[in-house]
Amino acid sequence: MPPPYPVARRLPLVEKIHGVDVPDPYRWLEDAGSDETRAWVDAQNALTRGRLDGPRRDGLVARLRALYDYPRTLTFAGRGGRYFFTHNPGLLDQPILYVQDGPDAEPRVLLDPNTLSADGTTALTAYFPSPDGRLVAYALSHHGSDRQIVRVLGRHDEIAFVKFASLAWASDGSGFYYLRFPEPGTVAAGDEQYYGRIYHHVLGNPQTADTLIFAHAEREVVPLVHVSSSGRWVVVTAQRGASDDAEVHLIDVRGPASAARTPLPLFQGFDAAYEFIEEADGRLYFRTTKDAPMGRIVSIDPLRPGDGTSDVVPESGDRLSNVAMTRDRLVASYLRHASDRLRVFALDGAPAGEIPLPGIGSIVTLDAEPDDDEVRFIHTSFVDPPSAWIARGGGGISGLKAGISGLKAGISGLKAGATCGSDSPAYLTTQVWYPSKDGTSVSMFLVHRADVTPDGNRPVLLSGYGGFNISRTPAYDPGNFPFLDAGGVFALANLRGGGEYGEAWHRAGMLGKKQNVFDDFVAAAEFLVAEGWTAPSRIAIEGGSNGGLLVGAVMLQRPDLFGAVVCRVPVADMLRYHLFTVGRFWIPEYGSADDPAQFPWLLAYSPYHNIRGGVRYPPALVMTADTDDRVDPGMAKKFAARLQGEAAGGPFLIRVEMKAGHGAGKPIAKIIEEDADILTFVLDAVSTVP
16 A cells, blocks of 8 residues: 655646646745755655665665675776776775776775765766876766866866866876866856866966867857877867767867867768767778768868768678777777677778677777777676776787785786686576567567576566667676576666667657657567566566656556556656756757647656556656756656655655765765665565565
8 A cells, every 4th residue: 555645735837838738736846945845855755764664675785785895897098008997896985096007017096085075975987097197187076966076186286167077188298178167157047057168278277277279159069079199189079969969170289370279170060970089190080970870980181171081990780889099900899789899990991800708798998099009998797797808919808907905806807818708607698689569679688597487477677778879788787686686587678769779779769759769668578478577567667867767658658567666867857857957958869848849749758747647557666866967856756746646556655865966976885775775665566466
């Protein structure tokens, strides 16, 4: 039975949008700072604690602490013969930044974020070694905010007003180019989230002396910056909103004085994705989807851009995700059936083999320098924690040096010439294909204990995303293992709207085609039932952010198909999302209710607006954070309040985290508590039903 919910005042607010009456009875919950909202949040958190706390959760917390106590390397880069990486030996709230002075040196600590705040909520979000490896700029975030402060190790330089940190050092280390946003008060209220610009900072100067070198007229354009290996070209990739569509502009910092700091348009029109790779033999290399939805590699002469691009590596049947350049090679990461492969090419595009990897896994980072023959990457899978590897010109791969002084365990690695894979036979990962509503074939990963077989009654945790060209590929999540150990099945569906199968796959799930994403997810659940794995009452669905929108929409469209819903930091109000935080960046993906042609499709699936009074919906746990400055928490609060006030079924709980943002940089202690709540909720709902 659902518990008695805290009282939520219902407003008689009805807004007429393009001639349609749209009720918004809980709009007051958008005001996070009001006493009424705070009291409601406190009461809701107390209700959720009373529902979830108990012996089962206590046991899960203990189990999760053991599962999270493992060594993992999360980022890896090499500059000037030095290795830089972030590593967590186990239960530290934040990973530590290390440097290793060569392949045989002992790693040493550069920065330990755990010493910067008592509650572990100050996170190292990015770091940028200079080309010679002597200097390191790094970005810090507090309480999960997208806003960051950039500093330089060992110096007094400090850069504020940074988000989506992008920074590139000048070749001589004298300073760097970086992305920043307007100082609050210098633009209209709310616009400090937009108008990203590239500045040049000279070491030792105050930020007020920094020089503006690139600004785009459109406020929703985010420019990212790189410097070519010769040091001559500053390459600005200006992305429109949260899409990959971009323009590219060049600044010749070594050319004639009249050309210095004058951006030269290279690719215009926002008609495709462009990502700068590097410079070789006077040509600039890019990964692009121009005339190639799966991606290709092109090069161009920056001194003769009118000659156009030359194909280096043409489009293939697999999605080109990332490219790095060594002294004489291009190493390209391809998604083949939603798992990664590393292929090697000569600089002229001639195939030169592959770097051996497991059949199902993900490359998290890929790094190389154009003056050596090493390739560095992080690999992970559903059952393998992220770890660092080095591939050298001879073809062998090896692990980063083990035995870091003071750590509980060394960084795991490979012997040269070996391939990496799980050493545990306890779990199996398979990939299946199923038809969606319109007949489109969709892939899905299934992970379970080796002894688990379809019996028509298995608990299932089904996850998806389906948006923004983001690919959901195999990833290690300790929070899944209590569910797997209980005989459950974790399923990850590669929905349209994502990037797993190229730009056409993405565009088939955006704007007016967003319903395809929901249909793909519903079809995944129906397939698992039809194949004898489970029953609807045993299926829990989960998703975060755009994935929170996904599970919120499908629980309303098919309440009969699911036994539980975990809806994390959701975009839940599709008519007003663009009015908060950085929501306008998402208009190219979703559309805007301000447009009369786009309003109908947004209203048709907006979770907050499609709750039907009296309908029995499955139990739902809505999760948000009061300091989330990516997806405004007011949407989650309104969604939960309306479920509690109008729907049957449930229970409908909301969990509002404090001192946490959208998820990035969350301390391990908070992650364990959050995972324990999710698992308690899910197992109570789908593992004990008849």
